[in-house]
Amino acid sequence: MDQSFRALLLEKSETGQTATFRTLTLGDLMEGDTVVRVTHSTLNYKDGLAVTGKAPIARKYPMIAGIDLAGAVETSTDPRYKPGDAVVLNGWGLSESHYGGYAGVARVKGEWLVPLQAPFSAAEAMAIGTAGYTAMLAVMALEDQKVHPGGGPVLVTGAAGGVGSVAIALLAKLGFTVIASTGRPEEADYLKGLGAQEIIPRAELSGDPRPIAKERWQGAVDSVGSKTLANVLAMTRYGGAVAACGLAQGMDLPGSVAPFILRGVTLTGIDSVMCPRPRRLEAWTRLARDLDRERLAAMTAHHGLSEIPDLANRILAGQVRGRVVIDVAR
Ligand code: NDP
Numbered sequence: 558m559d560q561s562f563r564a565l566l567l568e569k570s571e572t573g574q575t576a577t578f579r580t581l582t583l584g585d586l587m588e589g590d591t592v593v594r595v596t597h598s599t600l601n602y603k604d605g606l607a608v609t610g611k612a613p614i615a616r617k618y619p620m621i622a623g624i625d626l627a628g629a630v631e632t633s634t635d636p637r638y639k640p641g642d643a644v645v646l647n648g649w650g651l652s653e654s655h656y657g658g659y660a661g662v663a664r665v666k667g668e669w670l671v672p673l674q675a676p677f678s679a680a681e682a683m684a685i686g687t688a689g690y691t692a693m694l695a696v697m698a699l700e701d702q703k704v705h706p707g708g709g710p711v712l713v714t715g716a717a718g719g720v721g722s723v724a725i726a727l728l729a730k731l732g733f734t735v736i737a738s739t740g741r742p743e744e745a746d747y748l749k750g751l752g753a754q755e756i757i758p759r760a761e762l763s764g765d766p767r768p769i770a771k772e773r774w775q776g777a778v779d780s781v782g783s784k785t786l787a788n789v790l791a792m793t794r795y796g797g798a799v800a801a802c803g804l805a806q807g808m809d810l811p812g813s814v815a816p817f818i819l820r821g822v823t824l825t826g827i828d829s830v831m832c833p834r835p836r837r838l839e840a841w842t843r844l845a846r847d848l849d850r851e852r853l854a855a856m857t858a859h860h861g862l863s864e865i866p867d868l869a870n871r872i873l874a875g876q877v878r879g880r881v882v883i884d885v886a887r
Pocket of ligand 1: 879
């Protein structure tokens, strides 16, 4: 394999964090039993936070950014893998404590990898990425709480974002009536194309919450947090469930216990980073079954690694729609 490769390296200087493209070699990488030739990565909200340094994602420096990667195994001492195997990695501390996917080569633990799920290509797996696999985990969590297509509509907040877009496509394919909440009314046609039946303005949910309000949905996938999540809970029907995945509005939860104790509503938390391997494999199997590939293509834009610094600012500004695939060679 080529001895040198390009990587987006986060470094700490006296003035703060910098993100610089550097040429590295295998010897610069961290410990691991498996070397992967990375072909594709992606851009999630968390990648935006990591690359800009707007939140402390990297826990040590230097750090290669990128929480996701897809590529082919070059070498491995893990008996599960042989050279050429197509693999995917989501989370497990990449870009936090272990060098991540914004690099031509990664050295990782084999136990963090999942086999590329047929029929997806490496690029499609990254179109899904952490955002899409998290949306799947959220839908599975709602199903665990008996949220079902006949039980009434399901709300998706942060609808035009990555988690939101994949959640809409999944829920629609499963037969749910999907309500999409967005701050981008100009994306109504896009959201309807993914399967949303009703679009509501983000502002309906982002103000000061009442402890309990009119029942509007059986369940929700929320990537926004804060007042929005409190409002979503207050408007969830008796016995419903809300999957909390994100914090695009904020990390606080300024709400009331009323939805829990008066309506038996369940708030279920979603973590993709340390999610155990069996649940990951189940999520990827479900994505292969329940995610419409044409809708995945419709929500995906393709960019090169060189564009990451600009894209990182754009995703934090709420200017990225759907999902982004990063071609690591460009
Ligand atoms: P995106 O930026 O793609 O999507 C976030 C969306 O949230 C935006 O597109 C926008 O949707 C909405 N939004 C942005 N700012 C605000 C605001 N101030 N108030 C209300 N809505 C807002 O990010 P991702 O989809 O990659 O991630 C979404 C969230 O989920 C992030 O907070 C991320 O950290 C979290 N996450 C958590 C994971 C986990 O393991 N729990 C894994 C993956 C993501 P619109 O324009 O439609 O209003």
